[in-house]
Amino acid sequence: MRLLLIEDDTDLAENVLDFFELNGCTADYCSSGEAALELLHDNHYDAIILDINLPGIDGFETCSLIRHKLRLNTPILMLTARTMLDDKLTGFESGTDDYLAKPFELAELRMRLSALVRRSKQGMADLFCIEDLCVDVEKGTVTRGGTRIDLPPICYAILMKLVEQYPGYATKEEIEYAVWKDQPPLTDSLKVHFYTLRQLVDKPFSRQLIHSVRGRGYLISAEENLLEV
Numbered sequence: 712m713r714l715l716l717i718e719d720d721t722d723l724a725e726n727v728l729d730f731f732e733l734n735g736c737t738a739d740y741c742s743s744g745e746a747a748l749e750l751l752h753d754n755h756y757d758a759i760i761l762d763i764n765l766p767g768i769d770g771f772e773t774c775s776l777i778r779h780k781l782r783l784n785t786p787i788l789m790l791t792a793r794t795m796l797d798d799k800l801t802g803f804e805s806g807t808d809d810y811l812a813k814p815f816e817l818a819e820l821r822m823r824l825s826a827l828v829r830r831s832k833q834g835m836a837d838l839f840c841i842e843d844l845c846v847d848v849e850k851g852t853v854t855r856g857g858t859r860i861d862l863p864p865i866c867y868a869i870l871m872k873l874v875e876q877y878p879g880y881a882t883k884e885e886i887e888y889a890v891w892k893d894q895p896p897l898t899d900s901l902k903v904h905f906y907t908l909r910q911l912v913d914k915p916f917s918r919q920l921i922h923s924v925r926g927r928g929y930l931i932s933a934e935e936n937l938l939e940v
Contacts, residue, residue: 744773755885763791778806782879786827882928
């Protein structure tokens with residue numbers, strides 16, 4: 712499990728990072744919402760631990776930006792000393808998935824994160840359809856307009872990442888991590904595989920569904936006039 716910890720209490724952050732490292736997880740750390748948005752733009756994480764009381768933009772606004780500006784559905788768990796119901800409701804309205812009040816046990820934090828990650832992976836529907844494109848996740852098949860499309864394994868993995876992130880964007884780094892994990896290719900071969908994917912899924916049909924958007928990443932969308940790279 713790869714985590715992003717956003718926490719301005721350095722002592723707490725150090726304890727959390729040491730705990731997860733001992734439990735076989737990797738984690739990046741930052742102490743502000745602004746820095747978190749930059750990390751999330753360039754990296755893939757399985758879950759986010761987000762403190763509410765941050766300098767600059769607080770955790771509520773950071774969470775909202777993650778959901779609506781970056782359009783990520785990465786599981787988010789908020790940490791806070793606030794226990795009022797209104798604060799919890801604000802957290803959920805801004806897009807968090809869970810809420811843990813300080814002080815907390817590290818074992819409980821790990822348990823909650825594992826549950827969030829497990830649910831997010833199980834939450835993908837068995838059948839995904841947009842326009843005339845359908846992906847049967849259980850069977851591993853792709854059809855468009857009723858015609859089966861046989862994709863090479865890497866192209867299928869890319870498409871699955873786009874399906875997982877729908878309706879949001881998948882960044883270059885997220886796709887590379889999904890396909891090659893921690894050993895991405897030295898060359899920019901993602902562009903080649905993405906071109907092949909579009910040739911197979913989009914070119915034979917009148918409507919483009921797979922897009923690369925400058926400054927954002929890649930996505931499946933029926934919208935037209937997106938700013939293509």
